[in-house]
Amino acid sequence: MKKTTIAIIGVGLIGGSIALSMRRDPEIRVVGYDVRQDCLDKALNLGVIHAGTTDLQTAVREANIIFLAAPVEQIFVTLRTLSGLDLQPDVIVTDVGSTKSEIVRQAIKVIPPHVTFIGGHPMAGSHKSGVTAASDRLLENAYYVLTPNADTPEHLVNRLADLLTLTRAKVVQMDPETHDQVVGAVSHFPHVLASALVNLVAGYDDENAWHARLAAGGFRDITRIASSNPRMWRDVLLQNRDHILKIAKDWSKALDDVMELVETGDADRIEHFFQTARDFRDGLPERKAGALPPLYDLYIDIPDHPGEIGRITTLLGARQINIINLQIRETREDIYGALRITFQTQAEMEKGEELLRYFEYNVYKRV
Ligand SMILES: NC(=O)C1=CN([C@@H]2O[C@H](COP(=O)(O)OP(=O)(O)OC[C@H]3O[C@@H](n4cnc5c(N)ncnc54)[C@H](O)[C@@H]3O)[C@@H](O)[C@H]2O)C=CC1
Ligand SMILES: O=C(O)C(=O)Cc1ccc(O)cc1
Structure with missing residues (x-):
């Protein structure tokens, strides 16, 4: 039987992790494309891909499934370029971008009719980037959202979902707008908050250097994600603008409400505020093995x-x-x-x- 060929466009943290998971199946051949030859060299040396090229046409010509795993803005560029390339007639193109609505809209516009596009987003990652941080366990037990539309042939969605079982993630389906609203609240907006808090404290620290020195576990826990890739989060915010703006308004109101309790000294309701948050936080489903790649x-x-x-x-x-x-x-x-x-x-x-x-x-x- 002919091997399945997977093309990974952007062999970084997520592309590399998917490539490593795909390699669990010996019948799969993984070809990497990247704009940086040094990323491909590392990926080859680490055994992440079978072959690497900086020529997109070479990478995708034989591919049965193409994963677009570059930064979000580059996913748009690649979608447009792909529409002019020689592809397999039954190819599935999918992406891993952190936002979905705009990418899916653009794909519908530019992808030729014989190509099936299915939006995707693995809900796991790291503040690290690049292929050296990739792991075949990165997506284990995480949700992996697919956003097919009503016209996407079901057997092709199933084909992609079957393939993704190699990542050991839990594949779920959602429409792109719902995805952007929910992920806006649980991932995108928290990144804004973390960075805003760090910037605020950095300003205080300019006046009094004890701030950075006394920054303890709590500050570090809540701001871990402020160490993420700034360019990536810039793109995410611009893509998910409307949902982020709406969540930010709700957030301002929520903060005002608590501060009013502080101002009026309403001890019972302040305690209730912390209690409801703690109940919800403690009830979050746990992600078991694989949440973090091995450290050492x-x-x-x-x-x-x-x-x-x-x-x-x-x-x-x-x-x-x-x-x-x-x-x-x-x-x-x-x-x-x-x-x-x-x-x-x-x-x-x-x-x-x-x-x-x-x-x-x-x-x-x-x-
Ligand atoms: N970092 C995270 O935690 C997560 C990221 N994502 C999404 O995954 C995508 C990739 O993110 P990471 O893997 O973190 O980034 P990364 O920086 O680790 O890897 C991106 C790779 O894409 C390459 N690249 C840049 N422009 C390209 C182009 N035009 N064509 C091909 N390759 C190109 C870069 O050289 C790099 O090797 C982004 O769209 C991001 O929104 C999704 C889930 C989690
Ligand atoms: O490290 C974290 O806490 C994350 O938030 C990981 C993450 C980053 C980007 C995504 O699109 C999905 C998950």
Whole structure:
């Protein structure tokens, strides 16, 4: 049987994670396209893709499924370019963009009739970016929203949903507007709040440097996502403008209401405010395994010589650096394979990194 070919357009955090999940099926061939050759080189060395190209036509010609996994603004550009390229007659094009309404509208306009577009959004990610942060477990147990429309053939939606089981995410369907409203409230707007709070405190810190020093767990927890990619969130806000503006109004009102309680000193209602929030927060469904990629991993390029892996483990063992997992990523035929070593602690990982660099290995960390 002919292999299924998947094209990943934008081999970064999400594209790379999907590619790694797809590679769980040996009958799938994954071709990566990126505008940056260095991203493709890393992806090849890490065993994320089987082949990489900076020529879009080459990447998509044989593809049965195309994942658009570049930043949102670039998804629009790629959709327009794809419409002029040579594609398989039954190809499914899908995307992973954090917003859906505008992307789906644009796809309907520009995608030729023999191509099926199905919007998609995996509801998992990280404030990290790039293929070195990709993991085959990133999407595990997360929701993966698909936004087909009434005309999308059901068997093709099922085909894509079946394929996505390789990510171990939970595939659900929603219309694009509902998606943008809900995700606006639970993901996009919280990113605005986190960054606004950080900027506010940064301003106070200019006056009094104790602010940054005393910033404790609570501040760090609520502002973790302020470390996300600014360009990505710029695009998201611009795409989901109307929902964000509406949520911001509701937020202002909610804040005014609490501040009124503070002003009038209404202790019971202030406590009730915290209690209702705590009840809802504590009742959120838990995301079990896979929510976070393993923390203490190093990736090492392995020149294709016999005994190389043994040499590495011996070097580490001789210095009492414990390894809890070792994985060989499929060897690139030409130059390198990649070895993933998982350490038990950050300190051991750092010692291992220093040692292997000293012996002139190419070592990558999740960034
Ligand atoms: N980061 C996150 O937590 C999540 C992101 N998303 C969506 O996934 C998409 C990608 O985000 P990340 O993987 O985080 O970004 P990333 O920065 O890790 O990866 C994006 C990749 O796209 C490449 N690229 C840029 N312009 C391109 C173009 N015109 N054609 C092909 N490749 C191009 C970049 O070189 C990079 O390798 C975005 O649309 C984002 O909204 C969805 C869910 C979660
Ligand atoms: O890290 C977090 O908390 C996130 O919010 C992850 C995330 C980022 C962007 C998305 O479109 C979906 C999920």
